[in-house]
Amino acid sequence: xxxxxxxxxLVFLPFVTPAYAKTAHYEAVVAEPFLELHTGPGRGFPVFxxxxxxxxxxxxxxxxxxxxxxxxxxxRGWVKLAEMRATLDTAGSATKIDDPDVDDYKARRWEAGVGxxxxxxxxxxxxxxxxxxxxxxxVEARVGDVSGDFSDGWLATxxxxxxxxxxxxxxxxxxxxxxxxxxxxxxxLVSTEDRTDQVGHVGLGARLYVxxxxxxxxxxxSYLTFTSRDDNEELDEWKxxxxxxx
Amino acid sequence: xxxxxxxxxxxxxxxxxxxxxxxxxxLLGRSREPAEDANASSPVIDPRIERREVSPPKIDSExxxxxxxxxxxxxxxxxxxxxxxxxxxxxxxxxxxxxxxxAQTGDVDQTSAEILGNYDLSxxxxxxxKYYDLSLGYNLLPGEVFIGRNHxxxxxxxxxxxxxxxxxxxxxxxxxxxxxxxxxxLTDAIGLHFDVRDHLFDDDISGEDKTTHNIEFTLxxxxxx
Numbered sequence: 001x002x003x004x005x006x007x008x009x010l011v012f013l014p015f016v017t018p019a020y021a022k023t024a025h026y027e028a029v030v031a032e033p034f035l036e037l038h039t040g041p042g043r044g045f046p047v048f049x050x051x052x053x054x055x056x057x058x059x060x061x062x063x064x065x066x067x068x069x070x071x072x073x074x075x076r077g078w079v080k081l082a083e084m085r086a087t088l089d090t091a092g093s094a095t096k097i098d099d100p101d102v103d104d105y106k107a108r109r110w111e112a113g114v115g116x117x118x119x120x121x122x123x124x125x126x127x128x129x130x131x132x133x134x135x136x137x138x139v140e141a142r143v144g145d146v147s148g149d150f151s152d153g154w155l156a157t158x159x160x161x162x163x164x165x166x167x168x169x170x171x172x173x174x175x176x177x178x179x180x181x182x183x184x185x186x187x188x189l190v191s192t193e194d195r196t197d198q199v200g201h202v203g204l205g206a207r208l209y210v211x212x213x214x215x216x217x218x219x220x221x222s223y224l225t226f227t228s229r230d231d232n233e234e235l236d237e238w239k240x241x242x243x244x245x246x
Numbered sequence: 247x248x249x250x251x252x253x254x255x256x257x258x259x260x261x262x263x264x265x266x267x268x269x270x271x272x273l274l275g276r277s278r279e280p281a282e283d284a285n286a287s288s289p290v291i292d293p294r295i296e297r298r299e300v301s302p303p304k305i306d307s308e309x310x311x312x313x314x315x316x317x318x319x320x321x322x323x324x325x326x327x328x329x330x331x332x333x334x335x336x337x338x339x340x341x342x343x344x345x346x347x348x349a350q351t352g353d354v355d356q357t358s359a360e361i362l363g364n365y366d367l368s369x370x371x372x373x374x375x376k377y378y379d380l381s382l383g384y385n386l387l388p389g390e391v392f393i394g395r396n397h398x399x400x401x402x403x404x405x406x407x408x409x410x411x412x413x414x415x416x417x418x419x420x421x422x423x424x425x426x427x428x429x430x431x432l433t434d435a436i437g438l439h440f441d442v443r444d445h446l447f448d449d450d451i452s453g454e455d456k457t458t459h460n461i462e463f464t465l466x467x468x469x470x471x
Contacts (some may be wrong), residue, residue, distance in 0.1 A: 024306075026303035026304070026305055039390060039398065039400070040388070041340060041391065041400075042340040042341075042385070042388045042402075043340060043341075043388065044388055044389070045388070045390070045400070059303070059305050060306070061305065061306045061307065062307040062308065062309075063307070063308050063309060063337065063340075063470070064309060064337050064338070064339050064340045065339065065340060066340065068434065096301070096302045096303070097302055097305075098302045107359045115381045122420075123409075125380065125410060125411060130345075145411050145418070147411055147418045148420075149448070149455075152417070152418040193401065203308070211338070211339065212338055212339065214338050214342075228269035240384065242344065244336070244344075
């Protein structure tokens with residue numbers, strides 16, 4: 001029941017955000033001989049209208065690299081990023097548009113992502129978020145959902161991550177962290193107790209900048225579980241996933 | 247002859263007089279110029295120009311899409327059940343998107359063994375099938391559909407693959423999911439989705455380990471924001 005309520009709330013969340021005054025749309029002036037309007041925001045959508053040089057357009061919204069514009073005659077269509085950049089604002093300066101690129105990647109502060117992998121034979125799915133204190137050093141917090149043949153559980157860690165070459169498109173990193181792991185043996189097996197233990201881990205990995213705000217990330221971690229039993233346990237984790245930065 | 251030389255000399259004298267007068271004039275002119283400069287109130291170029299702040303205009307970007315959906319999920323060995331769920335997608339480029347899904351069925355049907363043997367499989371209290379997954383999708387075939395003579399709607403056929411977790415009979419199972427779907431945009435911000443997805447996981451509820459396929463058909467309504 002609770003899940004249903006959460007899901008319903010998730011669906012309606014965007015509709016209940018507080019209303020704010022709609023600001024006037026950005027107005028641009030066509031500076032090239034003409035501006036092409038496409039029927040949709042993507043490759044292949046045909047050009048159905050052209051706006052001549054000197055005419056004004058209103059920019060209504062953006063979807064990925066496409067802009068929905070409206071001419072002063074009320075015709076609506078989609079313009080691609082490169083052509084939008086070639087327009088001027090009403091004061092005559094070139095239209096400036098945010099487009100995250102490799103420079104933003106190098107100067108990023110926040111990142112968040114998901115990973116998928118193997119923790120000593122069990123599957124693990126994890127989400128994490130990280131904050132860059134400097135270009136080299138960041139702190140990260142992650143939660144992983146572990147499911148194996150004999151047991152399932154979760155783990156949560158806090159890490160310090162160091163990347164020696166932040167400007168590289170493929171940037172290797174090393175990490176060091178600590179956290180807790182909980183393992184619940186499966187009910188179909190002989191009943192055993194759930195265990196919650198502290199873990200410490202070291203890891204190596206690399207991020208690969210792909211495009212826009214998007215990166216791939218792969219990593220290996222070695223966990224040491226501090227159990228209350230006689231021996232500490234060692235676990236290996238291999239993981240790959242994708243990340244967005246902000 | 248004499249008179250010709252006389253004329254030449256006369257001409258030379260007149261020319262030199264003219265030259266001297268022009269030179270004198272220009273000299274006079276030059277000497278007056280500095281006086282004019284001193285009286286000038288504004289210089290030709292003012293170096294103190296206000297710098298214009300050029301910041302990117304605020305354009306409403308709609309790269310997120312939230313979907314509510316309802317459909318049928320065929321839970322292997324447990325009949326076909328209604329399923330309700332929600333998705334949140336982030337459109338990275340015009341082709342690529344990332345998506346998170348959360349859903350659950352009602353109480354699943356009984357297996358034939360339960361019906362024929364007239365008993366309940368030990369499920370604890372919960373007969374619901376719940377799952378979440380994280381996927382990457384790609385708009386493979388974007389296009390337009392035409393309804394009647396006057397209406398065109400943007401559409402896309404997309405494929406996706408992802409991984410997640412299923413909670414069923416009080417156990418968590420690592421789950422892979424694959425599928426495809428068709429999106430028609432009713433307006434620029436509202437979309438209608440038809441989706442078919444297969445959720446695969448290993449289950450031992452029947453006593454032996456096997457990979458189960460749980461195929462899902464859903465109809466969803468989405469909103470871009």
